[in-house]
Amino acid sequence: MIVQTQYITFDRQLRLQSGATLRPITLAYETYGTLNEDRSNAILVCHALSGDAHVAGQHSPDDRKPGWWDEAVGPGKAFDTDRYFVICSNVIGGCSGSTGPSSINPETGKPYGLAFPVVTVADMVEVQGWLVEALGIPSLLSVTGGSMGGMQAVQWTVSFPERVRSAIVLASTARTSAQSIALNEVPRQAIYADPNWNQGDYYGTEPPNAGLAVARMIGHITYLSETSMREKFGRRLQERERYGYDFATDFQVESYLKYHGNRFTARFDANSFLYITKAIDYFDLSLGRADLAEAFTGVQAKFLVLSYSSDWLFPPEQSEELVRALLRNGIDATYLEIQSDYGHDAFLLEVERLGELARDFLARVERENTHHASATGGSAPDKEREERASPLASWKARWRAALSLAESRRQETA
């Protein structure tokens, strides 16, 4: 599957969650498959911290590696591009074609560096909303992603309740935990400590690669589990028979971390790493609300939430917290903790079970296509037909009525 990255520039001001503004904004994005006639088969895939718009396929036949989630996106795969129109865009703040700290600041004619405003997951999603609109899609069949991609998927349902029919949320959370913030702060400190970082002003000079490599190494540790590390490396030595009693590389695990740390510096911008981890830290859907459940009032999407048993970066308890908030709102939510030894990486690797679940779940969302009819303003007879086809339409109304009744009773007793 050969794909090309496309670019769209919005000469339009984005008011960020922080209150700052950003303009103009370019998004790099790729699409796969074909949008159907009634534009109802679009799925937005959101990438995690280090991802980009290139989710699947190759840019040219000579490409050594396909996109970052090629196992899950493509013909006949979990997100079947023979059936669905798949979109993936690079987040703002990123460094793979979308506007970020390495982009040119129109006011100075030089790269932004730290003059780039701090963005949040909600800001990223806002601009994705512009892209989906520009592509002429009134409502997404689904939005999906793992880790920070899952945060965007959840944010979508809250930011645009009328424009998304389902969310498939993998290894994620509705609010970033203290442990996750800590595991973002230490990598940031590694970048700050690199003298080449120079307060973010290093474009055109030697970048802070040493700091960024250490940051990536810490990331890689958090993506694995104790079991997967033991099985992958154990105490095996790297290219030597016995301990060296020196500070060269002894163990395979050291070699692995160094390799991935260094390789990362070739494709990623240290400032983008700072901005994106900050966006993750700020993610908290309960912010400014009485509790997390309140964030999902009026959310209409159906949810498939998956966690992975050995994931200690976004452990199952965090997905369960999200699911509780959804169920308290009567939202149609399916939750599953998948047994896996791959740690946080499991969301990228356990594609077989994901494929099965996603296919079944999406088939149901398509069947119970009531939301789409209302989102596109379907005519009255259309809606009637829709209701006959899916008794769940009237169900939903009754369900919500019961909920509000339960709520008012609670308030009465309180």
Add this chain to the structure above:
Amino acid sequence: MSLSRPDLEVIVRMVPEGARVLDLGCGDGALLAELVARRGALGRGVEVDEANVRACVAKGLPVRHGNIEEGLADFPDGMFDLVVLSQTLAYLNRPLPVLQEMVRVGRSAIISFENAGHWKARWRAMVGDGGGTTLASGQPRVRSITLPQFREALQQLGLRVEESVLLCGRRRVASWPSLRSEVAVVRVTRV
């Protein structure tokens, strides 16, 4: 289409048209799928086994993976018309809090369980085979529940029986139920 287990057939008949039903320990979703198809119910489930949850998703049922002794806290009061616990009560570590939760999230609860007071069970115990499953069978621990025991638990929790069906095979038992019924299906609600 009919369900293989006679108690499930009784449960389907107990569920009114269009009810909101939560099935605890819903397994592969066979009962829920039946309730959706035959009763137009809005079905939700809680299930502890991953493969079973996947089977439910394949049937188009929204299910929360989890332990029913913890997972009910996710549901608000009075969210369901009925909460079903079919042949699972005997396997719970702490069954009473689960029964209490069932009538919190549902207006009524339907519970089915094997009657450990059935004459065959009594005979087995008398000839020295004990109650419940044998050690050698390797089966998980099962509580032996008799009809009087169940009534006592309901009384303690302040629950009232709305309807009860006692079965021997697929037939209803009228006389000597404590000895003759193999399975009890009981719908209860708060007094």
